[in-house]
Amino acid sequence: GQNIDQPTEMTATEGAIVQINCTYQTSGFNGLFWYQQHAGEAPTFLSYNVLDGLEEKGRFSSFLSRSKGYSYLLLKELQMKDSASYLCAVKDSNYQLIWGAGTKLIIKP
Amino acid sequence: GAVVSQHPSWVICKSGTSVKIECRSLDFQATTMFWYRQFPKQSLMLMATSNEGSKATYEQGVEKDKFLINHASLTLSTLTVTSAHPEDSSFYICSAKGLAGENEQFFGPGTRLTVL
Numbered sequence: 001g002q003n004i005d006q007p008t009e010m011t012a013t014e015g016a017i018v019q020i021n022c023t024y025q026t027s028g029f030n031g032l033f034w035y036q037q038h039a040g041e042a043p044t045f046l047s048y049n050v051l052d053g054l055e056e057k058g059r060f061s062s063f064l065s066r067s068k069g070y071s072y073l074l075l076k077e078l079q080m081k082d083s084a085s086y087l088c089a090v091k092d093s094n095y096q097l098i099w100g101a102g103t104k105l106i107i108k109p
Numbered sequence: 110g111a112v113v114s115q116h117p118s119w120v121i122c123k124s125g126t127s128v129k130i131e132c133r134s135l136d137f138q139a140t141t142m143f144w145y146r147q148f149p150k151q152s153l154m155l156m157a158t159s160n161e162g163s164k165a166t167y168e169q170g171v172e173k174d175k176f177l178i179n180h181a182s183l184t185l186s187t188l189t190v191t192s193a194h195p196e197d198s199s200f201y202i203c204s205a206k207g208l209a210g211e212n213e214q215f216f217g218p219g220t221r222l223t224v225l
Contacts, residue, residue: 033213042202042216043153087152097143097214101152 002026004100006088011106012078020073020086020103028093034062034073035087037102043087046073075105083107111137113205115217122193123225129189130220132203138183139205143214144176147200159186193224 005023012018024032031050035043049055049064049071061074073086088100112135122128132142141160145153157173159165159180167173177189186205190197200221204214 035216040200040219040221042219044216045213048213096158097155099152099155 002092002098004088004090004098006086006100006103008101009104009106011108012075014078014080014107014109016078017074017076018078018105020075020088020105022071022073022088022100024069024071024088024090024098024100026090026092026098029066030091030093030095032062032064032071033089033091033097034060034071035089036084037087038084046086078107080107080109111135111205111207111213111215113139113203113215113217115203115220117220118218119221119223121223121225124194125192127189127191128193128222129187130201130203130222132186132188132205132217134184134205134207134215137205137207137215139186139207140183141206142180142186143204143206144178144186144188145202145204147202147219153202156188190222193222195224198222198224 003025034046036046037043047062054063059076064071085102085104087102089097114133116131144156147153155168156171157165157167157178159178161180161183165178180186200219202219204216206214
């Protein structure tokens with residue numbers, strides 16, 4: 001079966017750095033996405049990785065290792081507004097998005 | 110960036126009635142639109158995928174006669190929840206994808222449906 005694992009909840013301090021991990025087992029791989037979702041709102045796109053390595057975009061970076069079936073989202077200089085759920089999704093061999101359950105990130109002052 | 114709108118943003122209806130939710134791509138042509146449902150504290154669940162001018166492809170366990178999807182144009186898809194029941198209360202989100210080969214899905218703001 002297809003599976004995406006990410007921690008259910010994480011807590012971090014304002015101004016700090018947090019890394020949210022995602023491991024996947026899917027039938028084929030055509031890219032990995034990270035989305036941010038605030039409570040009661042739709043997801044917003046953060047990043048897309050299809051090749052191994054680190055993609056940096058401002059305070060957010062995403063890393064992919066296809067051989068390990070592993071990705072992480074790194075958030076730097078955390079702000080209170082970063083409190084949200086972070087969803088990992090993988091596009092499989094049929095180009096269908098398989099979604100993780102999301103990681104709820106709580107930022108404390 | 111590409112913008113997707115949904116209407117209404119929230120709706121309350123009585124059990125047994127039908128509710129239509131519209132999803133529009135405002136500044137691009139959406140070759141494919143996706144409908145998701147999300148229950149509280151759970152992840153997105155794909156309900157169906159629709160391509161303009163053809164029948165929607167429903168995920169396993171989703172009743173196509175209950176959730177009617179119409180993708181009549183490259184900028185509009187509708188989801189009609191027929192004979193709604195309280196267990197259909199959920200957050201319904203659409204997303205749209207433009208040109209073939211484009212990777213990003215653009216999400217609408219979602220519609221919160223409450224069935225009394």
